[in-house]
Amino acid sequence: MRVALARNVDRLPRGSGLAYEPKFDGHRLVVLRYPGGKVLLQARSGRIVTASFPDLAEAARRLPAGTVLDGEVVVWHEGRTDFAAVQTRAMATPARAPALARRLPASYAAFDLLAEEGADLRARSYELRRERLVAVLAPLGPPLQPVPMTTDPDEAASWYETLPAAGVEGLVVKRLDHPYRGGVRQWEKLRHTDTHDAVVVGFTGTARRPSALVVVVPDDDTPVLSNPLTPELRVRAAKALDEALGDREPEEAEETVAAAGVGEVPYLRLPPDVSAGLTAEVSRGTTRLHRLITVLRLRTAE
Template sequence: MKLPVMPPVSPMLAKSVPTIPPGASYEPKWDGFRCICFRDGDDVELGSRNEKPMTRYFPELVEAIRAELPERCVVDGEIVIATADGLDFEALQQRIHPAQSRVTMLAGSTPASFVAFDLLALDDDDYTSRPFAERRAALERALAGSGTSVHLTPTTTDADEAQRWFEDFEGAGLDGVIAKPLDGTYQQDKRTMFKIKHVRTADCVLAGFRWHKTSTEKAPLVGSLLLGLYNDDGKLQHVGVVGAFTAKRRAELVDELEPLLLRDGDEHPWSQWAEADAHQGQRLPGNVSRWNATKDLSFVPLRPERVLEVKYEHMEGTRFRHLAHFIRWRDDRTPESCTYEQLEQPLTFSLDDIVPGLGPAT
């Protein structure tokens, strides 16, 4: 492989802002795996955000890129899995598997797509020093012949339309809007773009915690709090974690949570998670991380008697998509009142209305 921009490349990043800024190019914020695609003839490499190759996990994309992208190019984009109900990030996570037989099977059953949103190089030309407006125009020309697996993200310079996208597209699994300065160059690992994401609050049941990675017997520290919500069947469902605390607060939480430790004879709604069979194919506390098989995700169960208010962005199925943030204790709320009914449900929106052809064939 010999390209004007060679792997590894650390992608350009975005910083969070509360509202859509004026005077920029706007595009949907895709919820998938950030990927920089390098193609030189038949040689294709898919680089992740942390610069590690993902090529072996998406063989169907390698073939599609050979067929649908220009002969020699470097394109920044997002790997996604599109379903009739929108983007499926959980199915995307399942694609990262060590067994080649599993990779091959999933490539057929849950094929991925590539949504392109920036151009770093084309033929012998390095585009990273050119303004985004010029890169976007070249990207549109380069993808004019793309097919069913490689797609071009929509853009607009109309801030009002971007606001409509922000409100509507969440129903298809997207998680906000990206704003790019029209005259901005491509700057690796720099937060020169802006992201506007949804922020909501929920009252959750505290059901357990994990020790911090630096915790010791002499200096114990709480790492993260495990959150639950009651479903329609009255079952406490694990919904996410809160973990952004100062060292001082982590130490204080040890004593603060001690009265909630299980007493002799106490049952816990998540007791089945100690059983190996309960973890097969499920996202449960205690399950080994798909990204780091050595990471200890075991937890200390607590009596589910205390409620806390958290800030979150959006849901992925029955769970918070990202780490939630602690706001305050809600001792005025009963655990039983913490149900999924309190959560805001975005209106359903079709992926085909965002990018024609991205949604699955019907």
């Protein structure tokens, strides 16, 4: 399923008929509950990640048959969302997933109801979908919960200022009368900062001389190649990779990654446990055709 998207804005939209939701620092996830108890969890890229989140899949079986949710999967740690932990969960093999689910339990912040009892609601207004979303999830409770929502711009402004301490990166603004349009940037997103934590999943070049990093950013599970590293960052990345890998070697990834102006290029992929301890602060930009990721600094696990 193609998901609805948001375009960035630099100030809080105000006016009648608007709804405001906090934007969590996690992974976009569509939950599909089929008749007969079958559940599918789909990432934004279309990848099926049901086996990586057995705790959410089990919780989703309590949904009425024919329910489709859109939302964000997050992992809470010490009172705030932890994107590296979410990425660890998303990369888990079926064999490791149950143990990770116990150690890093996932929560699902649902912000839209796309189908109810098999009826497609995408053409209906957000206001109606929100009302039905709350009604569907209210009897269930955690880990499936609706995101908070307000129509008061002053309350939304207060959220914007106070919630970053909990890992909320900003606000998403929607029109109450709009339908749900997959693949269209119909919503507006006000970020608290232009920088984000991204999980390093690979690199190009060599471990001793990495030229660019392959990262996964919040809200999108598709790996993306950064701009070329500065000479200083290449030295720091080489040291971080050497310490994180130890005696192990990265492997050629099965997939390629898109490089702006070049096309698809191969890269070396890090083991999941190494990625879990290596994050980068990045800035995000876009051109007409490409996302642009610039690495600002590296963070390693203590």
